[in-house]
Amino acid sequence: xxxxxxAAASVYLETTIISYLTAYPSSLIIVAGNQELTRxxxxxxxxxxxxxxxxxxxxxxxxxxxxxxxxxxxxxQAIPSLEITPNIRSLARRIVRALEIPASxxxxxxxxxxAIEYEMDYLLTWNCKHLANGxxxxxxxxxxxxxxxxxxxINAHGDGQRKGE
Numbered sequence: 001x002x003x004x005x006x007a008a009a010s011v012y013l014e015t016t017i018i019s020y021l022t023a024y025p026s027s028l029i030i031v032a033g034n035q036e037l038t039r040x041x042x043x044x045x046x047x048x049x050x051x052x053x054x055x056x057x058x059x060x061x062x063x064x065x066x067x068x069x070x071x072x073x074x075x076x077q078a079i080p081s082l083e084i085t086p087n088i089r090s091l092a093r094r095i096v097r098a099l100e101i102p103a104s105x106x107x108x109x110x111x112x113x114x115a116i117e118y119e120m121d122y123l124l125t126w127n128c129k130h131l132a133n134g135x136x137x138x139x140x141x142x143x144x145x146x147x148x149x150x151x152x153x154i155n156a157h158g159d160g161q162r163k164g165e
Contacts, residue, residue, distance in 0.1 A: 009121040011049040012152065013079065014111045015060040016126035018053075022071040034126055034156075049122075054082045054114045056107050088113045091149075098143050101130050112140075112154070119150045132156040 020031075020038040053076055061072035088110065095101070095109035108130040115123040125131050132154050144151035 008048060008050045010118070011051045011122045011124050012082075012111065012115040012118070012120040013051055013053050013057065014108075014123060014125035014127060014131070015057045017124050018057065018061055018072050018075055020126055022075060023068065038126075051079050052082050052118070052120065053079045054111065055084055056110045056114070057081075060107060082114050082118050084114070085117060088117045091116060095140075095143075099130065099136055099139060105130055115152045115154075116144075116150050120152045123152045123154045125154065126156055128156055 017038060020035045021042055023035060025035060026032045058073070058076055058081065061076055062069050092106070092109040092113035095112055096103075096106050099109065101109050108127060111125070112123060112131060114120075123131070130136065137154060140151060140154070143149070
C-alpha cells in the first residue's frame with residue numbers, strides 16, 4: 001500500500017467533464033477539440049488519479065435528453081460520490097455571494113465547495129464562466145487565504161494534467 005506522499009492525486013470531476021466525455025461530437029471546432037481532449041484524458045490519464053463526483057454531478061447528469069443522461073449516468077456508476085455535509089452547503093452559499101454567481105448557476109459553487117471540503121488536489125472542469133477563469137481564480141485564492149481554506153487546483157481540462165506536465 002503506497003504511503004500518503006506517493007498516493008495518487010485526487011480529482012473532483014465537475015459535470016462538464018462527464019458531459020464532454022459522453023456527448024456526440026460537436027460541430028463547433030473548439031467544443032469538439034475539448035471533447036477530444038476529455039476523451040483522451042479519460043483513456044490515457046484518468047487511472048493515474050483518484051476520481052470523485054458528488055450528488056450534484058449525478059443530479060445535473062440526470063437532466064436533459066434521456067438517452068444522453070443514461071450515457072452520463074452509466075459513466076458515473078464507477079466513480080465514488082462524496083457525501084454532502086452541512087459545511088459544504090454553508091461554504092457554497094459564501095462562494096455564491098463572493099463570486100456573485102447567479103442563482104441559476106449556484107450548483108457551480110456547490111461543486112467547488114465539495115472539492116474544498118474534501119481537500120481534492122484538483123477540480124477538473126470545462127466551466128470557464130464561473131470556475132476556471134483568471135479573475136475568479138484570483139478572487140478564490142484571496143478568499144481561501146482569508147478563511148484558511150484548502151483550495152484545489154481548478155483547471156479547464158486541457159490546461160495541465162496531460163503527459164509530461
